[in-house]
Amino acid sequence: MNQSRPAVTRIADAVAKDLELRILEGSLKPGDRLPAERNLAVELNVSRPTLREAIQKLVSKGLLSTRHGGGTVVTDRLEATFSDPWQQMLQGHPLLQSDMLEFRHMLEGEAALLAAERATDVDIERIGAAFAALEAAYDSDDMQACIDTDVAFHQAVAEASHNTMIGHLSASLMRVVHGHVSDNLIHLHASPKDWAHIRAQHRAIWEAVRSHESQVSKRVAREHITFVRQTMAEAATLEGRRHTARRRLGEPV
Numbered sequence: 121m122n123q124s125r126p127a128v129t130r131i132a133d134a135v136a137k138d139l140e141l142r143i144l145e146g147s148l149k150p151g152d153r154l155p156a157e158r159n160l161a162v163e164l165n166v167s168r169p170t171l172r173e174a175i176q177k178l179v180s181k182g183l184l185s186t187r188h189g190g191g192t193v194v195t196d197r198l199e200a201t202f203s204d205p206w207q208q209m210l211q212g213h214p215l216l217q218s219d220m221l222e223f224r225h226m227l228e229g230e231a232a233l234l235a236a237e238r239a240t241d242v243d244i245e246r247i248g249a250a251f252a253a254l255e256a257a258y259d260s261d262d263m264q265a266c267i268d269t270d271v272a273f274h275q276a277v278a279e280a281s282h283n284t285m286i287g288h289l290s291a292s293l294m295r296v297v298h299g300h301v302s303d304n305l306i307h308l309h310a311s312p313k314d315w316a317h318i319r320a321q322h323r324a325i326w327e328a329v330r331s332h333e334s335q336v337s338k339r340v341a342r343e344h345i346t347f348v349r350q351t352m353a354e355a356a357t358l359e360g361r362r363h364t365a366r367r368r369l370g371e372p373v
Contacts, residue, residue, distance in 0.1 A: 131166055131170050132170050132171075132173040132174045132177065133174070133177070135164055135166055135170060135171060135174035136174040136175075136177040136178055138164065139154075139174060139175070139178055139184075140178060140181075140183065143178075143183055143194055143198070144198075144284050144288070145284060145287070146279050146287050146288075146291075148194045149194060150194050150195060150196035150198075151193065151194065151196070152193065152194045153190075153191045153192065153193050153194075154175070154184070154191060154192040154193070154194075156191075157171060157172070175192055179192075182195060182197040183195060183197060183198070198288050198292075217352065218349070220293075220296065220297060221345060221348060221349045221352070222349075223293070224293065224297070224345050224348075225342055225345040225346065225349070227278075227286065227289060227290060227293065228274065228277075228278070228290075228341045228342070228344075228345055229338045229339075229341045229342040229345075230281070230286065230338070231277055231278040231281045231283075231286050231290060231341070232277055232281075232325060232328070232329060232337035232338050232340070232341035233334045233335070233337055233338035233341075234280075234281035234282065234283055234286070234334075235247070235277050235278070235280035235281045235329050235337065236328060236329045236331075236332050236333055236334040236336075236337040236338075237332065237334045238280065238281060238282045239280040239282075239329060239332070240280075243276075243279070243280035244280075244329070244330055246276050246279075246280070247273070247276045247277055247280055247326060247329060247330070248326070248330065250269065250272050250273040250275075250276040251273055251322065251323070251326040253269045253272065253273075254266075254269040254270060254272075254273045254322060255319075256269075257269045257270075258315075258319055261309075263302075263305065263306060263309065266305055266309075267301055267302050267305055270301055270305065270322075271294045271301060273322060273326075274290065274294065275287075275290055275291060275294055277325065277329060277341075278290035278291070280329065303352075304348055304351060304352050305318075307351060307352075308351060314351060317347065318344075318347065321340065321343065321344040321347060322344070324340040324343075324344075325337065325340050325341050325344065328340055
């Protein structure tokens, strides 16, 4: 009986590694619930006790969370450990926004380049669906939908890079910048010219990646972030002038 134990442990380790890989590659995302134990055991061709042991290994790592009556859920540990402190820092130190956008310029340019080189037919379909959802949100003028689909589109491109670090860093970064995306889109929406411009930029990214034009994808992705940086800087300057004007009138700011 004791001789069989190491074999069971090795199987559980292999199952845990399989599930961990699915989390790393984004097949299982934060908030996703694992299939029912019986179904997952059949899919992985292991016993239910072995599956439970594998799941417990990932629970101990903080990658999975078991809830009584709620099944097993993927946690956001890989993203939250990066994003939570930076969200607080950005709120307290607005000058970090420039550094954040500079990092996005680098990351999203490389993500688009790799996506154009590596995207499979399934990836192209996912990015296309994300772009269609973004276009529908633009047409509806539903600002919250615009924000959510903007983030989802960029994340779909990042995941199509088939680089695990880019995928997770992008997801973490999007959590950090979500509020800034909101502020920027609201500012852009007030200008029909700028609103049309940002729509065209997203279309350019989509078309370049779909056509597998890697250098074009990198260029248009970086041009998009450059435009975002410029418009956010202009918005900050305008807000500063408004504050100055109110102070001159003796009004509270």
